[in-house]
Amino acid sequence: EVxxxxxxxxxxxxxxxxxxxxxxxxFTFSTAWMYWxxxxxxxxxxxxxRIKAKSNNYATDYTESVKxxxxxxxxxxxxxIYLQMNNLKEEDTAIYYCARYGGWFAYWGQGTxxxxxx
Amino acid sequence: xxxxxxxxxLAVSPGERVSISCRASEGxxxxxxxxxxxxxxxxxxxIYKASNLASGVPARFSGSGSGTDFTLTIDPVEADDTATxxxxxxxxxxxxxxxxxxxxxx
Numbered sequence: 001e002v003x004x005x006x007x008x009x010x011x012x013x014x015x016x017x018x019x020x021x022x023x024x025x026x027f028t029f030s031t032a033w034m035y036w037x038x039x040x041x042x043x044x045x046x047x048x049x050r051i052k053a054k055s056n057n058y059a060t061d062y063t064e065s066v067k068x069x070x071x072x073x074x075x076x077x078x079x080x081i082y083l084q085m086n087n088l089k090e091e092d093t094a095i096y097y098c099a100r101y102g103g104w105f106a107y108w109g110q111g112t113x114x115x116x117x118x
Numbered sequence: 119x120x121x122x123x124x125x126x127x128l129a130v131s132p133g134e135r136v137s138i139s140c141r142a143s144e145g146x147x148x149x150x151x152x153x154x155x156x157x158x159x160x161x162x163x164x165i166y167k168a169s170n171l172a173s174g175v176p177a178r179f180s181g182s183g184s185g186t187d188f189t190l191t192i193d194p195v196e197a198d199d200t201a202t203x204x205x206x207x208x209x210x211x212x213x214x215x216x217x218x219x220x221x222x223x224x
Contacts, residue, residue, distance in 0.1 A: 043202060045161070045215040063212065097160060104151040104208055106172065108160040 002026035002107045006098050009112030012088055020083040020112055022098030029079035030054060033101040036072060036083050038094035039111070048096070051081060066092075088116045120144050122205050122216035131224045135193035138219045140205035142186045149209035150188045152181055155218070156201045164203075165190060197223055 008020040022034070033056075036048040049072035052059045060072050071084040081098060095111040121143040130136045140150065148168040153161035163172040165181035168188060180191045192199055200223050205216040 043218055045204065045206075045218075047212045047214070061212075101208075101213075103149075104163060104166040105153075105161070105206070106163045106166070108162075110160055 002100075004098055004100065004107050004109035006096060006109040006112040009096060009114045011115045011117065013118050014088060014090055014116055016088055017084070017086045018088060018114060020085065020096055020098075020114070022081045022083075022109060024079045024081075024098075024100065024107075027100065027107070030076045034072075034074060034081045035099045035101055035105070036081075037097045037099060037105075038092075038114075039097065040094045046094075049083060050101075085114070088114075090116050092116050119212055120146065120207055120210040120214050122207060122214055124203075124205060124216040124219045126217070127220040127222065129222045129224050130195050132197055133194045135191065136195050136221065138190040138192075138203050138221070140183075140188045140190070140216050142188075142207055144210060145185050146207040146209035148184050149207055150181075150183065151206045151208065152179075152190045153204045153206060154199075154201045155204065161204060192221075195221075195223065199223070 003025045005023045031053050033052050035050050038048050039045050050061045051072045051074050069087045074081045093116050097111045098109045099105040100107045123141045150168050152165040155161045164175050164179050169181045182189050202218040202220045204218045
């Protein structure tokens with residue numbers, strides 16, 4: 001059974017940092033492309049970051065609004081990905097989801113809520 | 119980025135047939151997928167590649183379309199289908215979602 005579990009969310013002040021984690025099991029993690037998506041309070045879903053597999057040199061990509069502030073990484077030995085979020089802004093407030101890409105997104109975690117507010 | 123346009127909301131009675139549309143701003147081949155999201159839950163894959171039923175999804179759900187116009191059909195609708203339905207394309211990078219169609223039952 002595939003499992004995806006995000007953690008690390010919370011309430012943080014603007015300008016501060018937070019690191020999200022996503023632990024997975026039940027599939028071959030080392031060959032998987034992994035994504036972070038976020039869902040804003042109005043329910044809009046937005047792609048945040050992507051990390052490809054070792055065979056793709058662990059290439060990363062980011063949506064424009066987080067470039068230079070967020071960093072996605074992975075640890076294949078732990079079947080996990082991470083999202084280091086720096087200089088957080090109020091507009092980053094959202095539920096952050098981790099998802100495995102296999103042509104489409106069949107497996108999602110339950111999400112972790114990030115609230116940026118003073 | 120590819121913009122996916124969905125109707126914001128629909129209301130139907132149990133037992134009826136409902137079609138939810140999604141129009142892409144550019145062609146996505148058949149790489150359109152549909153998700154159901156209930157309050158407090160993560161998105162759940164219903165249909166992949168336009169017309170393929172995901173594992174464990176009831177046959178009441180079906181999908182059709184190609185290119186820029188796609189449809190998710192539920193027939194018959196049941197009370198448990200109250201949810202928001204999102205389309206998502208994975209043909210053009212970045213892979214975008216529609217804004218969602220909220221399905222309410224009368």
